[in-house]
Amino acid sequence: IDLNEWKNDKNGCSGLREKMTELVIAQKDKLLSLTERDIVSLLGKPDETELYKRNEKFYKYYFSSGPGCSSSATKKSITLRFNAMGLSKEAVVD
Numbered sequence: 001i002d003l004n005e006w007k008n009d010k011n012g013c014s015g016l017r018e019k020m021t022e023l024v025i026a027q028k029d030k031l032l033s034l035t036e037r038d039i040v041s042l043l044g045k046p047d048e049t050e051l052y053k054r055n056e057k058f059y060k061y062y063f064s065s066g067p068g069c070s071s072s073a074t075k076k077s078i079t080l081r082f083n084a085m086g087l088s089k090e091a092v093v094d
Contacts, residue, residue, distance in 0.1 A: 001027075007044035011066030012076075018064040024078060028091040036086045047077075055084040 001020050009016035031039065039059060040046070046059035047066050063076040081090040 003042065011047050011068050012062040012064040013066065013069035013071070015064065017062070021063045021076065025093055028078065028093065031080060031091050032088050034088050036082055039080060039088060057082040
């Protein structure tokens with residue numbers, strides 16, 4: 001995975017992340033138990049952030065056509081869930 005290309009393709013609009021989809025999905029379990037800071041340094045700032053009850057957070061990274069893109073293609077993404085201690089505990093691809 002070319003992390004520089006990943007970070008530069010905000011919301012997956014350029015299509016660079018789309019080429020890396022299968023590689024990221026295959027490695028998603030390695031993202032578990034990493035801290036928020038580790039995830040941001042690895043994948044860059046999330047495309048979307050949601051604060052949930054009990055200080056849980058969700059970071060969403062789009063593989064293709066996220067919000068703000070001109071394309072209306074299917075929005076495929078990975079969502080990382082962080083517990084109150086700031087550790088990733090779940091990675092879901094939608």
